[in-house]
């Protein structure tokens with residue numbers, strides 16, 4: 001076995017409810033514009049033909065209780081609170097009817113976004129990398145296994161900023177269901193255990209400041225809380 005030139009970076013992973021073992025993370029896919037009211041607040045409509053995606057590096061993951069540094073290169077850092085799907089089996093061109101069978105569990109996640117850069121990139125028809133693939137921009141709660149909670153099709157999703165409700169919707173309002181997304185995405189990737197999918201955010205996204213506390217809950221899934229730290 002060959003030695004590495006330097007110590008490999010630690011493998012990103014998430015806690016699992018009631019288990020000592022951790023869930024090793026491979027990739028993070030994110031769905032854009034999956035709630036009609038949020039699509040409208042960004043000046044768009046949901047694309048009913050097909051979902052669309054961007055991705056984040058798995059190294060952007062964090063855990064509940066974390067302090068997220070306010071990132072460099074932005075003056076408009078936004079929260080987007082989302083249902084996260086954690087896959088537990090492989091899937092290639094899987095049908096909608098079979099798609100939930102490869103889901104290991106669900107979690108609460110924040111898709112933190114440099115909104116100023118995302119919008120300027122979008123206006124120039126450039127990729128959203130600088131806006132979305134931000135260091136420490138993907139804190140995720142412990143995973144609730146589907147074997148325990150089932151596959152939630154509805155339930156309140158709420159995000160509070162310093163105790164004030166900012167996002168409040170129902171995951172049943174998603175234009176593309178978890179099964180739709182897993183099926184569609186599996187037509188482009190050999191999905192597998194360790195892949196996470198952020199399923200999009202409801203309306204009410206907004207900017208954070210250092211010192212802010214963000215607390216999110218999804219009924220039947222779990223809760224996530226983070227603090228925004230000083231610029232780093």
Ligand code: MN
Nearest residue numbers: 080111200201
């Ligand atoms: Mn998002």
